[in-house]
Amino acid sequence: MSEELGLTIKKNEDFGKWYLEIIQKAEIMDIRYGVKGFPVYMPTAMTVIKQIENMLEKELEKTDHKPVSFPVVIPEKYMTKEEKHIKGFCDEVFWVTHAGKKKLKERICLRPTSETAMYPLYSLWIRSHLHLPMKLYQTVSVYRYESKMTKPLMRGREFRWIEAHTAHKTYKDAEKQVKEDMTIFENVVVDKLALPFMLFKRPDWDRFAGADVSYAYDCILPDGKILQIGTTHNLGENFAKPFSIEYMDQNGKKKYVNQTSFGPGIARIFGAIISVHGDNKGMILPPEVAPTQIVIVPIYAKKTKEFKTDILKKAAEVYGKLSKNYRVYLDDRERFTPGYKFHDWELKGVPLRIEIGPNDIKNKNLVLVRRDTLEKIIIKEGELETKVVEAFSDTFYELQKRAQKLLTIEDVKNYSELKKKLKNGGIYRIEFCGNEKCADKIKEDTGAEIRGTLFGKEEKVKKKKCDICGKKASIISYVGKAY
Amino acid sequence: MSEELGLTIKKNEDFGKWYLEIIQKAEIMDIRYGVKGFPVYMPTAMTVIKQIENMLEKELEKTDHKPVSFPVVIPEKYMTKEEKHIKGFCDEVFWVTHAGKKKLKERICLRPTSETAMYPLYSLWIRSHLHLPMKLYQTVSVYRYESKMTKPLMRGREFRWIEAHTAHKTYKDAEKQVKEDMTIFENVVVDKLALPFMLFKRPDWDRFAGADVSYAYDCILPDGKILQIGTTHNLGENFAKPFSIEYMDQNGKKKYVNQTSFGPGIARIFGAIISVHGDNKGMILPPEVAPTQIVIVPIYAKKTKEFKTDILKKAAEVYGKLSKNYRVYLDDRERFTPGYKFHDWELKGVPLRIEIGPNDIKNKNLVLVRRDTLEKIIIKEGELETKVVEAFSDTFYELQKRAQKLLTIEDVKNYSELKKKLKNGGIYRIEFCGNEKCADKIKEDTGAEIRGTLFGKEEKVKKKKCDICGKKASIISYVGKAY
Structure with a gap:
C-alpha cells in the first residue's frame, strides 16, 4: 500500500480536501473500485468499524435486543406495502x-x-402481549442509489449500519424506546468515542418515509456543517397496519403493535471521529477504538548501533508488559528511521507512542508521547502501567473537550443575523412558527435546514415571534447547514 | 415465537425431517421469507454464528490476516476477466x-x-515484495442462484461465510497457506466445536472455477452423507495474470503473485453442529458457542410454594456467581412448569442445567444436568465453579467422541462391495486410476462422488489396481455421497 507520508493540506484551510487526503493517506477507504459510490473499506477502517459495531451491539444486548439477519433482497410485493415508504425510496433502490x-x-x-x-x-412471530416488546437488530450494509455527491464514510451507495427494530404494546412504550436508544448512543458515541451530539425531533416534512416521528442524532464537523450519525423513528402503527402485526392483549383483544426503528450509522460515526478529532498530522483515534493503541519505537543511531541490544531488549519487555491489556505494536522495522515511523503512526492516529533510546537505557526511563498533544512525558520504568492508564484517560478528556468546543449553539437576534452567521456554519437556536414555508425560505437564502426541536427537553419561546416570518412562534428550533 | 415444544421425529428414523423440525422448533431459521432460498436467521442462529465468526476471525488475526470490506456488487467487466471463473459462475449470479x-x-x-x-x-496495492504476503479477509454473505433444493444453513441463495484472500511471492508460499488455513480450521472447528473433518485435495474436474488446486474441508453427517464446510483454493497465477497483480522482487524483476482464497462456511458449520451433535430432544451446543451456556431452573410446588423464597434466593446467588464467567439465564418465569422449561432448554441445546429444589436447600446441594448425557449430578454448593468447568469439559469430549464415531473410513475389496456399502452412506477409501470416467461411473451407479486425496499425507496404493476400472491405480481416493 501507499508509502508516501504526511498530509499536505491543513485542516483549517480546506477541511474537505484535508478529509479526502486523510482518507487516502491513512489508508481508510479506497475509492477506485469499479462501481461509483461503492468504495472499499481498508483494514484500518474495518478494524475501527468492527470495534464500534461491537460496542453498540453490547449495549443493544444489555437492553435485551437480540441479533437476527434478514435477507439483503426484498421482494417488490413487500417493498410496496406501505405507501409513503415506497414513495420515499422508489428512486433510490x-x-x-x-x-x-x-x-x-x-x-x-x-x-x-x-x-x-x-x-x-x-x-x-408476534401473537400475544407476552411476545412484546420484541427487540431485534442486525448489523448490515444498506444500499441506496444516492444522487448527491458521495463522500467516503459519509455518503455512499453502500453503507454500514446497525438497524434495531422494536415492537411494543403502546405508542408510549415506543416513545420510551427513543430514550433507551439515546442512552445506548451516549454510552458509546459520547463516553467512548468522545463525540458530542444533539438529538432532534425532526420537523414533520423531514420524516423518514413511513414514520410517525423521526428523531435524529446530529453532530457538527469542523467546517460548521452538521452530520446526521443516526436516527430513531417512532413508526406508530403505520407499518403494523399494512403488515398486519397484531397481538392479543391481556383481555383477549386484538391490537396493532407500535414500532420503532433505530439506525446508528457506523460508517458515519467513524467519519465523524476522523473529522472531529484529527489534526494536521493525521487521525487521532480515541484509545478505545484505535486498532493499535500503543506503538513502541526503539531509537538507536543507525551507524554506531549504540545500545541497540539493550534498547531492543527493553522494547520487548515493555511490549510483553503492555500487550496483555492493550493492542500494542513494536515497530522494530529496520528499513525505516524513527522519524519516519513517528510520522506514520501519527498519521494513523495511534493514541500513544513509547520511545526508547540510549538515554532511557542509562536513566531507566521511558518516553511517552501522546498523539493528541504530542507532549513528551518522561517516566520511570516502574510507573509504566499507571502512566499509560493516565495518558489514555487524559487523551480521551482532551478529545472530548476539543469536540465540545465545536458544538456551541448560538441564539440569534433576527433573521438577517442568522443569515450572516450561517455563512460560517454552526448551529443556531431560533424561535419558529413551525411552518414549512419558513424552512424553505431559510434553505433558499442560506442552504441551511431546520434540524428540529431538542428531544427530551422542553424549551420555551420568549419573544414568541418567528425569527423568519415574524408571525407567532410556538417552538424553539435549531438551524444549520448539513451534509 | 413458537411455543409448541418437543421434536416428533426421531433422528435415526428420518434425519432429513428431524433436521427441518429442529430448525423450526428451536427457532433457528424461518424459511417463510418472500424470496425463495433466502431464509431469515433468528436470534439463536445469529448468536451462534457470530460466535463462530469471532473465533475464526481471532485465528485469522493471529496469523496476520487483516479485515476489509469490499462492495457486494461486482461490475460485469471485473466479473468476466478470468475466463474459467465467469464460465463457472455465469448461471449462478x-x-x-x-x-x-x-x-x-x-x-x-x-x-x-x-x-x-x-x-x-x-x-x-501490491507493488513490491515488501507488500507480500498480503492477507486480507472479510466476513460477508454471498449470493448464488442455486438450482439444487435449498436446505436451511446448508444450501441457500444467500449464505454467510468468511473469505480470506492472500497473495504470495511463490507458488510454494501459496501452498503453505493451505496448511495455515487447515490449522485455523482445526483450532476452531475441531478444538472448540467438536467437529472432526477431513481435508481433501479435490480431483481436477471438481475444482473451483479459476483455481489451480482446490482443497475442501469435508465432514460427515449422521445420514452418512458428506457436507463440505469450507475450502481453500490455490489460485496460482490464474487470477494474477488477467488482473495484473505483479510485484518487484528483491532483484528488481517483475513477477506475478501467487494467490489463495480460503472460505470457511459459517452457516454450514452451524448446520453441521446441529446435525452431528443433536439428539431426539433437540440441539446439543458445544459450551463455547452456546448462546446460553447454563440455565438455572428453580423448582417449587406451585400450590404450597414451599421454600420458594429460599430457592429463588439461592438461584440468584448461583446466577451471580456464574454470570461473571458464563452466559447464564435464570429461568424464573412463573407461567411455565419446571418440566416445560427442561424441554424448552433441551430443545435449544443449552449444555448445562442447574436445578434448585426444596431438597437442595435442605441439604445445601445443587443438581447439575448435562445436556449431552442428561445425567444428574448432585454436588455440594461449594464445589459449583469446579464442577461447572468439569461438566463443560466432559460435555466437549463426549461430543467429540460421538462425532468421531461418525467419521469412520472403510476400505473396500472391490467395486461391487463399494456399491453395496454406499447405500448406507459413509466414506470409503479406494485405489483409483484418477480418470474422470471412473468418477462418472460411480456417480451414475451410486450417486456418490470422488472427494479427492487426503491433504498433507501421502498414501500409497497397495493393490495398484483401480477399484472401478481395474486399470493401473496411482492414488488413494475417498468416495462418498455429498450434500
Whole structure:
C-alpha cells in the first residue's frame, strides 16, 4: 500500500480536501473500485468499524435486543406495502431482475433499510402481549442509489449500519424506546468515542418515509456543517397496519403493535471521529477504538548501533508488559528511521507512542508521547502501567473537550443575523412558527435546514415571534447547514 | 415465537425431517421469507454464528490476516476477466440492472465470491515484495442462484461465510497457506466445536472455477452423507495474470503473485453442529458457542410454594456467581412448569442445567444436568465453579467422541462391495486410476462422488489396481455421497 507520508493540506484551510487526503493517506477507504459510490473499506477502517459495531451491539444486548439477519433482497410485493415508504425510496433502490440468464418472475431490490423485509415475519412471530416488546437488530450494509455527491464514510451507495427494530404494546412504550436508544448512543458515541451530539425531533416534512416521528442524532464537523450519525423513528402503527402485526392483549383483544426503528450509522460515526478529532498530522483515534493503541519505537543511531541490544531488549519487555491489556505494536522495522515511523503512526492516529533510546537505557526511563498533544512525558520504568492508564484517560478528556468546543449553539437576534452567521456554519437556536414555508425560505437564502426541536427537553419561546416570518412562534428550533 | 415444544421425529428414523423440525422448533431459521432460498436467521442462529465468526476471525488475526470490506456488487467487466471463473459462475449470479427508474449503464452482479471484486484493488496495492504476503479477509454473505433444493444453513441463495484472500511471492508460499488455513480450521472447528473433518485435495474436474488446486474441508453427517464446510483454493497465477497483480522482487524483476482464497462456511458449520451433535430432544451446543451456556431452573410446588423464597434466593446467588464467567439465564418465569422449561432448554441445546429444589436447600446441594448425557449430578454448593468447568469439559469430549464415531473410513475389496456399502452412506477409501470416467461411473451407479486425496499425507496404493476400472491405480481416493 501507499508509502508516501504526511498530509499536505491543513485542516483549517480546506477541511474537505484535508478529509479526502486523510482518507487516502491513512489508508481508510479506497475509492477506485469499479462501481461509483461503492468504495472499499481498508483494514484500518474495518478494524475501527468492527470495534464500534461491537460496542453498540453490547449495549443493544444489555437492553435485551437480540441479533437476527434478514435477507439483503426484498421482494417488490413487500417493498410496496406501505405507501409513503415506497414513495420515499422508489428512486433510490437497486433492482435485481435477472439470475444467471433467467429473468426473475418478480423483481427484488437491495435493502435500502429493512422495515419491509422484517415486518412480514414480525406479523408471523408476534401473537400475544407476552411476545412484546420484541427487540431485534442486525448489523448490515444498506444500499441506496444516492444522487448527491458521495463522500467516503459519509455518503455512499453502500453503507454500514446497525438497524434495531422494536415492537411494543403502546405508542408510549415506543416513545420510551427513543430514550433507551439515546442512552445506548451516549454510552458509546459520547463516553467512548468522545463525540458530542444533539438529538432532534425532526420537523414533520423531514420524516423518514413511513414514520410517525423521526428523531435524529446530529453532530457538527469542523467546517460548521452538521452530520446526521443516526436516527430513531417512532413508526406508530403505520407499518403494523399494512403488515398486519397484531397481538392479543391481556383481555383477549386484538391490537396493532407500535414500532420503532433505530439506525446508528457506523460508517458515519467513524467519519465523524476522523473529522472531529484529527489534526494536521493525521487521525487521532480515541484509545478505545484505535486498532493499535500503543506503538513502541526503539531509537538507536543507525551507524554506531549504540545500545541497540539493550534498547531492543527493553522494547520487548515493555511490549510483553503492555500487550496483555492493550493492542500494542513494536515497530522494530529496520528499513525505516524513527522519524519516519513517528510520522506514520501519527498519521494513523495511534493514541500513544513509547520511545526508547540510549538515554532511557542509562536513566531507566521511558518516553511517552501522546498523539493528541504530542507532549513528551518522561517516566520511570516502574510507573509504566499507571502512566499509560493516565495518558489514555487524559487523551480521551482532551478529545472530548476539543469536540465540545465545536458544538456551541448560538441564539440569534433576527433573521438577517442568522443569515450572516450561517455563512460560517454552526448551529443556531431560533424561535419558529413551525411552518414549512419558513424552512424553505431559510434553505433558499442560506442552504441551511431546520434540524428540529431538542428531544427530551422542553424549551420555551420568549419573544414568541418567528425569527423568519415574524408571525407567532410556538417552538424553539435549531438551524444549520448539513451534509 | 413458537411455543409448541418437543421434536416428533426421531433422528435415526428420518434425519432429513428431524433436521427441518429442529430448525423450526428451536427457532433457528424461518424459511417463510418472500424470496425463495433466502431464509431469515433468528436470534439463536445469529448468536451462534457470530460466535463462530469471532473465533475464526481471532485465528485469522493471529496469523496476520487483516479485515476489509469490499462492495457486494461486482461490475460485469471485473466479473468476466478470468475466463474459467465467469464460465463457472455465469448461471449462478444475480444481476442488478436498474436503480430507481433508471437502467444502469453497466450491469452489476451480487458477489457469488469475491476474487474478481478484490483483485483489481490488489493490483493497485501490491507493488513490491515488501507488500507480500498480503492477507486480507472479510466476513460477508454471498449470493448464488442455486438450482439444487435449498436446505436451511446448508444450501441457500444467500449464505454467510468468511473469505480470506492472500497473495504470495511463490507458488510454494501459496501452498503453505493451505496448511495455515487447515490449522485455523482445526483450532476452531475441531478444538472448540467438536467437529472432526477431513481435508481433501479435490480431483481436477471438481475444482473451483479459476483455481489451480482446490482443497475442501469435508465432514460427515449422521445420514452418512458428506457436507463440505469450507475450502481453500490455490489460485496460482490464474487470477494474477488477467488482473495484473505483479510485484518487484528483491532483484528488481517483475513477477506475478501467487494467490489463495480460503472460505470457511459459517452457516454450514452451524448446520453441521446441529446435525452431528443433536439428539431426539433437540440441539446439543458445544459450551463455547452456546448462546446460553447454563440455565438455572428453580423448582417449587406451585400450590404450597414451599421454600420458594429460599430457592429463588439461592438461584440468584448461583446466577451471580456464574454470570461473571458464563452466559447464564435464570429461568424464573412463573407461567411455565419446571418440566416445560427442561424441554424448552433441551430443545435449544443449552449444555448445562442447574436445578434448585426444596431438597437442595435442605441439604445445601445443587443438581447439575448435562445436556449431552442428561445425567444428574448432585454436588455440594461449594464445589459449583469446579464442577461447572468439569461438566463443560466432559460435555466437549463426549461430543467429540460421538462425532468421531461418525467419521469412520472403510476400505473396500472391490467395486461391487463399494456399491453395496454406499447405500448406507459413509466414506470409503479406494485405489483409483484418477480418470474422470471412473468418477462418472460411480456417480451414475451410486450417486456418490470422488472427494479427492487426503491433504498433507501421502498414501500409497497397495493393490495398484483401480477399484472401478481395474486399470493401473496411482492414488488413494475417498468416495462418498455429498450434500
